[in-house]
Amino acid sequence: MSQSASLPLVASLLDAPLPVSGIAWLDAVRRENRAAFAASGLPDTRVEAWKYTTLRGLGQRSFASGDTDAQTRVVDASLLALPGVDGARLVFVNGAFRADLSVLDNLPAGLSLQPLSQVLRGDAEPLRFALSWPAPVRHAGEVGDAFARVNAASAGDGVVLRVAAHAKISVPVQLVFVGAAAEADLAWHARNVIELGEGAELTLVEQHVASGEQAHLATLVSDIELREGAQLHHTVLQHAAIGVSLVRRDNVRLRARARATLHVLELGGALVRHDLQAELIGDDAQFHTRGVFMPHGRQHIDTQLAIRHQALNTISTSNWRGVANDRARGVFRGAIVVAPGADGSDASLSNKNLLLSPGAEIDTKPELEIYADEVKAAHGATVGQLDERSLFYLRSRGIPLAEARALLTAAFCRAVLDDLPNKALREHLSAMLVGQLPDA
Incomplete structure (x- = not known):
């Protein structure tokens, strides 16, 4: 048992009932992750990945498990509307699927879009790799991945999105995660599995929005697989309630000639952590990220970007901007690894930041490790006024x-x-x- 086991946060997460699926391997995975979290507890600032993000305040809070009234929470439909986005939509309120707010009729040919809870009631075997330990969180044996363990143990719903080989989905698909006001502070968790088949194309828009004031804890883990030649355009708008603690992790794998482009806006939340890990495992794969984090007041927004080039002639570009005001704090870590054998890789990372007040702070840490020949690589970071x-x-x-x-x-x-x-x-x-x- 970890030293942090007595913290109210850890106790409330360990006391929450585990989802029971009736699927032997999945229920075993959930129990194993619950036990691993109990043994490791929460990371502190001695863990390098959490050096600039303390969990002392969060650790003193406790949360109720799930939301039994999620299906009847009133949500203003205008929260879901985005210009230029009018296709299929999957909506979750406090982590629970809401069919009445979703748009799932007349899906384009080649697109499968379902809530995880529904898939688990049928044939869940195709999800075994994505939901089994240790995939998709390959390094969750480390104490720094405590929230990934919590998610693996507790998530009972989320998104299962598949695009068939060579299908080109021309209209953007929208995923919406609504935090809704409730009678108590809640902890809710969602797990997403997204797969693009060979040569498939998809535009995906992900929203995190608030319906009323709340101070919930939410964790979201997404496993994203791009097969040979697939293309994904992914836009994330995070505008959660100002009191929310939101911890997200995206694991992206790109096979040969696959290409993913990601645009991220981090605007809301009290404590926000986004771990984005990409593995370029196929020759000529490309991964491009663009992002802005803009904390104000006493917000704390932490972005951890890790890109690993593992194949020939792979390309990654990352351009991130941070703006902090009042007494807010931003954190950005951009790590690029060019593994042995990844010859011909081309990697660049830029993080520029503005401080708009004397009390604001941004900590930025670019990292570059190269173990291959004939590589182009550049990284840089600035903080100023x-x-x-x-x-x-x-x-x-x-x-x-x-x-x-x-x-x-x-x-x-x-x-x-x-x-x-x-x-x-x-x-x-x-x-x-x-x-x-x-x-x-």
Whole structure:
């Protein structure tokens, strides 16, 4: 039993009833992960991956398990609407599938979109690899992966999305995770399995939104597999309630000639942690990420990006921007590993950050390890304030200081959205960034 077992958070998570599926291997996996979490407990700042994110405050809180009233929570339909996104939709409220809010009729040919709870009532064997220990969380034997263990033990629902080989899904698919106000602070968990067959194409839009004030704890683990030649365009808008603790982990595997492009906006939440791990395991695979994290008030947003090149002539590019205001804190770690034999790899990572107030803080840590020949690799990070010369120029043209600061900051952030192909969605996300800015 770990030293943190007596913490209210750990006790409440261990006391929560395990989901029972009646599937022997899955129920065993859940029990094993619960036992592993009990043994390891929560990570502290001595764990390198959690060096800049303390869980002391969260550890003193306790949460009720799940939401028995999730099916009847009132959710404003306008929360689900996004410009340029009007295709299939799967909605979860406090971790529970809501058929009445979802749009699953007339799915395009080649697209299968179901809640995990429904799939588990049928033939769950195809999900065995994704849901079995240790996949998809390959390093969950480390104390730093405590929340992945909690998720593996406790998630009873989530998304199962499959695209058949060579199917091209032209209309964006929308996944929405709604945190809804409840009578108590809740802990809810979701597990996603996303598979694109050989040569398949998909545009995926993932939202995290709030319905009323709440201070829940949510964990979300996504296992994403791209077969040979598959293409995925994935946009994530995280705008959870300001009191929420949200821990997400994405595990992405790309086979030969597969390509994934990810755009991320991290705007909401009190304590937000996003672990994004990508493995380029096939020759000529490509992985591109663009992201903005914008904490304000006392928010803490932590992004952990780890990309591993394991095959010939693979490419990854990462362009991330951070803006912190008030007494907020942002954390960004970008790690790139070019493994032995991954000759011809081309990897680049950039993280630029702005501090808009004296009390704000951003900690950035780029890492690069190269064990192969004939490799192109570059990484860099900066933390600073707005350029005084640019401010002076705008003010000399009659623009007030507050407006000038907002204009420069917005331009700084919008750079990561320039290559988002959905124009309506791009303009909407840009407007959200401006609305998040101080003095905007």
